[in-house]
Amino acid sequence: MCGIVGVYDLSGHREYSRDLVSQMNETQFHRGPDEGGLHIEPGVAFGHRRLSIIDLSSGQQPLFNEDHTVVVTYNGEIYNFPELSEELTEKGHIFRTHCDTEVIVHAWEEWGERCVDRFRGMFAFAIWDRNQQSLFVARDRLGIKPLFYAVLPDGSFAFSSELKALKTLDNLPRDIDVTAIEDYFTFGYIPEPKTIYQGVQKLRPGHTILLKKGSTDVVQKEYWDIPFKPVELSSPELTEKELVERMREAVRVRMVAEVPLGAFLSGGVDSSAVVAMMAKEQSDPVNTCAIGFDVKQFDETEYAKKVAEQYKTNHFEELVGSDDFALLDTLADLYDEPYADSSAIPTYRVCQLAKKRVTVALSGDGGDEHFAGYRRYKWHMNEEKLRSTLPLSIRKPLFGTLGKLYPKADWAPRVFRAKTTFQALARSSVEAYLQTVSLLTDEQRDRLFSAELKAALKGYKSIETFDYYVKKSPTQDPLSLIQYLDMKTYLVGDILTKVDRASMAHALEVRVPLLDHKFVEWVSGLPAEQKLKGQEGKYILKKSLEPSLPHDVLYRPKMGFGVPLAKWFRGPLKERVQEALMGPIIRDSGLFNLEYVEEVVKHHQSGLRDYSVIIWTLLMFSAFLEREMQAKAA
Template sequence: MCGIAGLFYPGTPKPVEPARIAAMTDALAHRGPDGSGIWTAPGVGFGHRRLSIIDLAGGRQPMATDDGEITVTYNGEIYNFAEVRAELEAKGAHFRTAGDTEVLLHGWRAWGPELLDRLNGMFAFALHDSRRQSLFLARDRMGVKPLHYVELADGALAFASELKGLLAHPLLRRELDVRAIEDFMGLGYVPDDACLIAGAKKLPAGHFLLVERGHPVPQPRKWWDVDFSQRAKGSARDLQAELTDHLRAAVRSRMVADVPLGAFLSGGVDSSAVVALMAEASPRAVQTCTIGFDEAGHDERAHAQAIADRFATDHRVRTVASDDFALIDTLVAAFDEPFADASALATYRVCELARERVTVALSGDGADEAMAGYRRYRFHAAEERVRGLLPAALRRGAGALGAIYPKADWAPRPLRARTTLLALAEDGPTAYAKSVGVTLPAIREGLYNAATRRALGGHRAERRYIETMRAAPARDGLDAAQYADFKHWLPGDILTKVDRTSMAVSLEAREPLLDHRLIEFAATLPTSLRIRGSEGKWLMKKAMEPYLPREILYRPKMGFVTPISAWFRGPLADDAANLARSAVLATWFEPAAIERLASEHKAGRAEHGRTLWQLLMLEKSVARLFA
């Protein structure tokens, strides 16, 4: 894995100072500690920080064709590069290196942007074509690898793997976009169609940007999308066999590396499935690692150990204390933008543990989104069935009842009648958008000061979810919810979390369960093969029955749980109270409203832990940006 950065002048090809590119790439040194490179030409400059994974001796970047016509700087892995290389060699291409980077150079010459359709991998890259006088930026289908860009005052288009690469350029104005603050407060992360720094953008997943000299910077173009509108034909048994083939191929393709390779093992279905298939394909013991917690209700070490024993892995465990909040400032530095998914602390710790022995680690991320594994999918599908049965008048009545029904935030969602009644009164997209949020609109409205409410002009974080679900290529509400999560939650939260925490310790994380062929297949599965009764990921669990014990496949999902609510009633109670006195937060929020939240939470009169965590992460992120 690597870090990339660069500049391109679409208008006059002004000279690019190598020192400017060096400053941008130096800000990304953690992404590539094994080497660096800079290349400049009139009107363009590329930088690269390398984490050596494949072709350790010959993969230096930026890399150019023999004639110097095409140059690339690239972050990622192309898992099928050998097949694409063979196709290019059959067309007459001559390769000087043994890795995947050179495939991009010859592939661009042969196919132009259609090269992307042939790639199976995770990537973000920039390619300069001197003959066309163009810059081509591209990002992989799922958004595993990030890419930020911005137009600067001197006419340059700057790009970098992380926002901190752009911030290293002195012409980037550090003005904050208040809409991104609303997005963060609503969702817990700044989504891919927004950025905390006004004017900066993220290239969306499955998109490319082709900038030609003499023309203004265009809008990105979509080159891939997932389609939930089709249904696979065949029996459950046949589809199960096909799914197993996809899973096996996805894992094996991601086991190619010239450096030590291992896997994260939580003891859940997804990571256990990856480890099982790795063990099947590996002649040596698979290196696995687990993070445990000193709270029994959140500790999965025993389950992980059972899988490690079953497949004879070389397994290591580290226990994290329940008060492991010393990482907060480390995470703020890693993410740049505020990020409120507190499981990032545990993810950082497991990456840190893995990096002690391996350079590449496979994860189980993506299966919940692809196979409908989250509980919220089951709730949403059930609510959609009820909506289809109830007349509109009865649904409005349910909403009126919900408005006066007592809250029960402590209870499991099926027992929270208020939440269900209010959701039934709304249409599916609106209800689902609220269910994936963190701080509800009414609470946010009460926190903002008058100036912020005016500046937002009605902008709401949930709107993107609602619009995406209504326009989704989908056959039912479950399809639409999964599609929206692929567009927002997956790249904005899950993949951002894994990328930043793994790259912070110079570890390459690979997600086999996000192989695009697997995702395209999963999107066609009938709803009954994704959710059956109380079981999500039903077909995947059936497919893994020959590999994994039932007590792993069918136990309740746990995941990384961080006790932030307890922290704000204990060791971080003073931090919560100090938020009301923050000059940073006072720019957008009413101090008295924050003080009320902190007081109610500490006294146990209400549950505001996640909102307080958001405010803390926002304050620290903004303060760091302007330090």
């Protein structure tokens, strides 16, 4: 796993200074502490930081073809590189290394833009072809590896693995995108292709960019999407057996490494499934890592221990205190733009723990999205049954009125929050799902944003993010559609972003077998009722794993990586919250309604309401603004 950077002159052959590219490259040292490399020639410059995993003695980057006319800088793993190497060798290509990187340059020579169709893995890379005078940039199908880019005022195209590398460029446009603020306070992250800056973009998953000299058009081109194409099924027993075989194969290809390898083991279904498959693939005990909490409601280690004992793994566990809030400043630096998932704290800690034992760790990320494991899927489908009984023209005024009249009850279990249910029934299916996943409701954002910010938004709402994917969705099945929305937004912008930054901060490579694109294609074609059956999410996954995992691991309530924010903000972080949210940074930004901010802080700290989500989201945004002020002052 690595970090990549580069600059490319869209219109000419300017000479880029070594200092400029080196400075960009070194900001990502943590992503690849083993080696660094640069390639500079008229019109283009690449940088690379390497974390050595395969072919430790060679494979340095940037890496070239035989005559040095094609060069690549690449972050990721191509798991089918041995097969591709053999195929390309038969076609006459000459390999000098045994690493997956070299496959990319020869695949580009052989298949051009369609080379990405042949790659199985996670990747973000850029190829410079001197003969064609072209730059080709690509990102893997599911967005496991990140890629940022910007067109600079001087006509340069710059790219990097992390936003911080682009921030070293003096001429990077850093005007805030106000629509990204709306998105951030809706989702808790800024969904692709946006960043917090108007002038910087993320390359969408499953997309490429091809740039030619003299052309200033930067167009993202899609090469893959989740098909949701029905698969042929036989008996339930054979389908379950095939699921396990496909999952085991996805795990197997991710176990090739020349460095210590292990797995995260939270005690949930997905990570436990990965560990079970790993244990069946190797004779030596699997290295497993888990983080425990000193608050029982957040602690899953007893379930992790059951799986570890069953498969006799080398299990390592550390306890994180409920007051582990020392990472607040670290998180702001790690993500480079506003990011509000508080589970980034335990994710950072489990990566820190894993790095003590291994260099590569397999995770269970992606299982909830693909097998309908989130509780919100069940809630949504229950509401969908009610929505289907009445047209929106009747539901909207009827339930909209009830939603306004019914008292708010955030403190109650969701089943008793009739106000929330009425509001959901008054909306379309997609609008209701957006409200379900939103950190701040429409009403809360309306009260939080200043008149100036609302005017600058010009009516923009985050529903436009969902609308884009609804229009291109390959499925309109109610459950599959919201799974598709999550895979395109939440999975990429939140989950995979969190894991990438937290793992690479410790020079740890994380591999994600449940996001193997072949496995995803097959799973997407399974009937929706096999994923959410009645009130049981991940139904077919759990049934298929019954011979492999304890019943109470499979069928216990989902917990997730939680942190006690409400307690922190009324206790040890009380003063920090007041200083940050009611201080000059928030006040002088002109973005927020200060009366509402004061109300949120006061009501939460008095115990009257739980506004911990709003406070955390504001706290992370304040930390970003503080760093922007420091950068301007420097």
